[in-house]
Amino acid sequence: MKPDVEVVMQGFMGTLFTDIAPHLTAEYAVGHVSLMALMLFMTAHEHEHGAEFEMTDIQEMQAIFADATGKVADTALKARLAEAAKADVPSLQLSKLRAQGDLYRSLLIELHEWAEAHNAHLEGVILDHLLDAANRRKLTMPSLG
């Protein structure tokens, strides 16, 4: 059995904070090590949840695009929305999920701008998605005080 990535990274964070940083004399080095330890905590969280965050974003945006195809009059935008709404996820690799998510986020910006001018309900749906997407990434940091 190998330990979970989260366990390893959080263990490293503890080692850096308690075993390494106290023995450093240069303030600049202590600051760097402490920040890197904190980022191991964040990286552990990202390793566990990053793909889930992206996948959820993609699915929510696809649902918005599917709903919007019946509302948008612009034929070019409508076609792009329809295509994005039904596209498959090509890979579960995080970087590829992010790339696809970014493509959809660009399209969402365009759709959001259209909704602000033409469809208040859709604007609200997009804002709900943006708020949910931001909230699910919330990470409570350990206090170092």
Added chain:
Amino acid sequence: MDELSQRFAAYLQHRMPHVSNVEVSGLSRIHGGASRETYRLRASWRENGVEGGRALILRRDPVASLIETERDLEFNAYRAFHPTGLPVPEPLFLETDLEWLDRPFFVMEQIEGCQAASPFNDDPYGALAPKIGEQFWTHLGRIAAADPDAIGFAETVDPVAPDECWKIALGHWEKVIDEDALSPQPIARAAIRWMRRNPPPPAKRISVVHGDYRTGNFLFDEAGDIRAILDWEMCHLGDPLEDLAWAADPLWANGHGERPAGLIDRASAYALWEKASGMTIDPVAMRWWEVFAAVKGLAIWISAGSEYQTGSNHDPVLAFSSWFCTDFHDRLLAGKLKAVYEEAHYEA
């Protein structure tokens, strides 16, 4: 560090020809301040047969930084405010000749026996919070009240008209997002569109805007006295509400949303600011500047992420801020956008 100490000692000798035997000791780099390399040191010399010396701070331009800034802006701000009694370090030398330390730098007085609050500490001020809070908001009000012409600040920066403040500020940070974003930013873009559709009223006064007045950018001592307001590299002329909203941004509250900057309650903080500035806070304008503060934050974190991702600066603080702080301000901004949407559509 030895080489840097020797080179800096040679520089001091050049700038102070009336002294001899200049030596630099205890030079160490201070963590943070990703926009500039900051070192503390002790300089000693002999003057008229008497030993002398001073604790100094050296701020050298980095190869790349969190924020692209001009070191002379910061130096000039110290020079303008130091004679006013506002607690800022005494600025000493500004040097742009690369001969001395390879990059431009400036030198100022070191304020000893103080600390800056850590953003990772839940309660960095403890029982000193009320005393520090009173000074923190009052000093910000004093900056707003200062006459930029009278203190010699205005001559070093671009002028701005009251109805142009928001456009210039927003345009500046939108450009940073345009240039540095590594990925699409639907929340920032929506906020920017909202700000353009709902501009704030003109500034009631054109003031010096510190640009980064917040937790972590001032030094306080054990008695709870603020001894130095630092990091003026983003200072400019503008609407003083820009500073107020930035200082009160929840990111700097150490988790205490009801106490902006983690100090005292919001009503008391704003009352102190109003008293010191001689201004009243227009809630409509303030809400606009609060949204602006979050967009500005996003722009800074986006820029930091770009620096780190492209390898032009490997300071971990850039990676951290582009990650944690981006998520924080995305959350904050998305909530604000949803609130103004509901206000517009359901509370009519």
